[in-house]
Amino acid sequence: MDLEKFKVHGGVLIYGAMVSIALATLAIIIGLTVFKKWGYLWREWLTTVDHKRIGVMYILAALLMLFRGGIDALMMRLQTAAPEMKFLDAQHYNEVFTTHGLIMILFMAMPFIIGLMNVIVPLQIGARDVAFPRLNAVSFWLFFFGAMLLNISFVIGGSPDAGWSAYFPLASIEFSPTVGNNYYSLALQISGIGTMLTGVNFIVTILKMRAPGMKLMRMPMFTWSVLITNVIIVFAFPVLTIALALMMFDRLFGSQFFTMANGGMDMLWANLFWVWGHPEVYIVILPAFGIYSDIISTFSKKNLYGYTSMVASMVIISLLSFLVWAHHFYTMGQGVMVNSFFSITTMAIAVPTGVKIFNWLFTLRKGRITFTTPMLYTLAFIPIFTIGGVTGVMLAMASADYQYHNTMFLVAHFHYVLIPGAVFAVIAGFHYWFPKVFGFRLNERLGKHAFWWIIISFNVAFFPLFILGLMGMTRRMYTYSAETGFGPLNMVSFAGALGLAIGFVILVYNIYWSTRYMPRDTTGDPWDARTLEWATNSPIPAYNFAVVPTVTDRDAFWVSKQENIPLFKDQIKKIHMPSNTGKPFILGVIFFFFGFFMVFSMWVPAIVSGVGILITLCAMSFDRDHGFYIPEKEIIATEKKLRGETV
Amino acid sequence: MMKQLFPIRHVLGYIASLVLSAAALAVIYLDLSRAANLVILAVTAIIQASLQLFLFMHIGESADTKKELYLNIAYALFVGLVTIFGTLFIFVWGWYA
Numbered sequence: 001m002d003l004e005k006f007k008v009h010g011g012v013l014i015y016g017a018m019v020s021i022a023l024a025t026l027a028i029i030i031g032l033t034v035f036k037k038w039g040y041l042w043r044e045w046l047t048t049v050d051h052k053r054i055g056v057m058y059i060l061a062a063l064l065m066l067f068r069g070g071i072d073a074l075m076m077r078l079q080t081a082a083p084e085m086k087f088l089d090a091q092h093y094n095e096v097f098t099t100h101g102l103i104m105i106l107f108m109a110m111p112f113i114i115g116l117m118n119v120i121v122p123l124q125i126g127a128r129d130v131a132f133p134r135l136n137a138v139s140f141w142l143f144f145f146g147a148m149l150l151n152i153s154f155v156i157g158g159s160p161d162a163g164w165s166a167y168f169p170l171a172s173i174e175f176s177p178t179v180g181n182n183y184y185s186l187a188l189q190i191s192g193i194g195t196m197l198t199g200v201n202f203i204v205t206i207l208k209m210r211a212p213g214m215k216l217m218r219m220p221m222f223t224w225s226v227l228i229t230n231v232i233i234v235f236a237f238p239v240l241t242i243a244l245a246l247m248m249f250d251r252l253f254g255s256q257f258f259t260m261a262n263g264g265m266d267m268l269w270a271n272l273f274w275v276w277g278h279p280e281v282y283i284v285i286l287p288a289f290g291i292y293s294d295i296i297s298t299f300s301k302k303n304l305y306g307y308t309s310m311v312a313s314m315v316i317i318s319l320l321s322f323l324v325w326a327h328h329f330y331t332m333g334q335g336v337m338v339n340s341f342f343s344i345t346t347m348a349i350a351v352p353t354g355v356k357i358f359n360w361l362f363t364l365r366k367g368r369i370t371f372t373t374p375m376l377y378t379l380a381f382i383p384i385f386t387i388g389g390v391t392g393v394m395l396a397m398a399s400a401d402y403q404y405h406n407t408m409f410l411v412a413h414f415h416y417v418l419i420p421g422a423v424f425a426v427i428a429g430f431h432y433w434f435p436k437v438f439g440f441r442l443n444e445r446l447g448k449h450a451f452w453w454i455i456i457s458f459n460v461a462f463f464p465l466f467i468l469g470l471m472g473m474t475r476r477m478y479t480y481s482a483e484t485g486f487g488p489l490n491m492v493s494f495a496g497a498l499g500l501a502i503g504f505v506i507l508v509y510n511i512y513w514s515t516r517y518m519p520r521d522t523t524g525d526p527w528d529a530r531t532l533e534w535a536t537n538s539p540i541p542a543y544n545f546a547v548v549p550t551v552t553d554r555d556a557f558w559v560s561k562q563e564n565i566p567l568f569k570d571q572i573k574k575i576h577m578p579s580n581t582g583k584p585f586i587l588g589v590i591f592f593f594f595g596f597f598m599v600f601s602m603w604v605p606a607i608v609s610g611v612g613i614l615i616t617l618c619a620m621s622f623d624r625d626h627g628f629y630i631p632e633k634e635i636i637a638t639e640k641k642l643r644g645e646t647v
Numbered sequence: 648m649m650k651q652l653f654p655i656r657h658v659l660g661y662i663a664s665l666v667l668s669a670a671a672l673a674v675i676y677l678d679l680s681r682a683a684n685l686v687i688l689a690v691t692a693i694i695q696a697s698l699q700l701f702l703f704m705h706i707g708e709s710a711d712t713k714k715e716l717y718l719n720i721a722y723a724l725f726v727g728l729v730t731i732f733g734t735l736f737i738f739v740w741g742w743y744a
Contacts, residue, residue: 235723271734322726323729334738334742335742338737338741
């Protein structure tokens with residue numbers, strides 16, 4: 001076999017990455033063996049079907065990927081910090097910006113949001129688990145191994161280098177002959193299947209598993225946003241699946257879907273990519289809106305202003321999100337009529353989004369506001385996101401876009417919407433729900449330190465890019481000459497990137513510090529919150545609620561606290577639970593090898609692992625497992641331990 | 648007992664799907680007129696879609712889930728039609744207009 005194709009030539013940095021990956025793997029293996037944790041890891045985590053644990057694993061993976069993508073960002077900012085920098089060469093720079101985009105969107109923002117919805121949604125609707133707990137584990141492991149497949153590309157064979165949008169003909173086998181874009185098509189496909197299954201799972205969970213009295217229009221806003229998000233997932237991801245499959249055929253089997261010869265059409269890739277890609281933007285941003293809605297209403301001590309219009313605007317956004325995709329390629333050559341149409345639909349989205357902004361402001365009005373860390377992120381989100389939104393409307397004007405297209409102005413715009421819209425939201429949600437999952441709050445002082453570092457550095461890092469874009473700096477250029485005058489502002493932006501890194505380090509240090517020193521919360525409701533997830537104990541017992549709650553109103557928990565209406569009316573009875581299974585994990589591992597062999601066109605092992613996938617799927621289908629019961633006594637004992645004498 | 652263990656309807660449906668897909672290949676391997684090709688594609692596609700709806704997506708199921716099912720299909724139709732006609736709009740009807 002030709003070993004040459006596995007090698008990556010990139011000098012010191014690549015070898016450093018290889019060594020650090022090897023060392024980290026070794027350290028993990030030794031650590032697990034020394035502390036005898038293999039059995040614990042397998043029993044409690046790798047085989048779990050508990051939605052809370054799966055959610056925690058999603059969030060852990062997302063945090064890891066945040067740092068991987070963040071280091072990519074630092075390398076890019078360093079390379080462009082001054083004219084004619086020699087830190088990265090052009091090829092390496094291409095790989096870094098491509099993986100930065102892929103990782104941040106698909107392997108950081110998405111899993112972080114899916115992790116939060118896993119932990120919180122079943123609790124918010126008063127359910128014991130998701131509708132299909134095993135399928136949920138399959139989703140997670142497919143996502144996880146898809147992400148790992150993309151990550152090893154850095155040291156084995158070379159990363160994708162045609163941008164996160166992988167436009168043809170650049171991404172074709174002719175112009176990108178390395179295996180990089182094979183990784184793209186297979187890693188995204190594998191984790192995309194996982195995401196699609198999550199979509200199905202959560203739609204069913206929310207429609208079918210709500211506690212008695214929890215009507216649709218009584219659901220917390222986060223659950224509403226998750227429902228709509230998953231509807232978009234189910235309808236948008238099949239387009240990506242098809243596009244990736246066609247890409248794989250083009251690159252591995254010599255088909256001609258996106259080539260420029262033999263009847264192929266390269267622009268069709270851009271078209272299909274954005275038919276999925278624009279709804280994808282709303283997939284990451286709508287749950288964020290839900291998180292902010294819950295946080296604002298909790299820390300203003302008021303119910304959410306304009307509940308119905310919030311729901312309606314999300315439904316309208318979900319429909320409009322499928323009508324705007326061509327605004328990503330105004331300059332591709334379609335006529336005035338087409339561009340005008342997509343301009344108008346794009347601007348129309350600003351209307352329901354504006355409705356939501358005003359609803360939040362009216363919720364804040366005359367509220368008793370407490371400035372906790374999650375609330376600070378939420379308040380910072382509103383003005384920063386508005387800057388992102390307004391520059392979005394500027395980009396939406398097709399004729400003006402001919403000037404902005406693919407400049408740093410665009411880069412600044414989408415960081416101004418995605419970072420406050422998705423990253424601040426998941427950090428806010430992380431701080432907000434952390435005590436629910438682990439039983440203690442994160443330290444507020446450290447949290448606020450991190451907040452100010454992140455907020456200020458964010459603006460220092462990205463605001464100069466608006467100006468650089470207007471000066472004519474295009475995106476994805478790996479270096480520039482001193483005469484362009486791009487130098488000083490890029491240096492400012494690099495300083496901002498360093499500040500962001502410090503902020504995130506403080507955030508992680510806060511997790512460590514709080515784990516050791518923060519007092520444990522015994523109430524289960526440290527924020528005096530409004531929704532059902534705060535009605536159970538923290539940390540949450542495996543069965544979520546000893547007794548299924550009966551809901552009489554919106555903000556069910558708040559109403560029950562204010563008016564002394566009991567939420568839990570029934571007696572404690574034995575609870576039926578799903579049993580753990582190792583099959584989803586095994587399926588993920590086989591998928592990983594299948595993907596790897598396909599990337600390198602090693603057909604025989606690929607077919608063998610493909611058969612392995614089918615066998616595992618069959619084994620899962622014919623598995624007769626009816627779960628188990630937690631006996632009454634055990635529930636009462638757990639409740640007494642967690643909550644004292646109140647049961 | 649055998650009936651419970653062996654989902655005959657689903658297996659038949661699966662085989663029918665495969666047959667219909669193979670039948671659609673006639674468009675490539677037989678030398679037919681354009682109109683005949685389109686008729687073959689349309690007919691096999693419609694049968695295929697209804698097969699999926701009735702056998703695998705349980706459209707004929709009990710009344711209490713009817714609303715969700717039809718809403719779902721409406722949304723799917725919306726996305727599908729928008730994608731197809733939007734693509735035609737961009738690349739055929741609206742190209743350099």
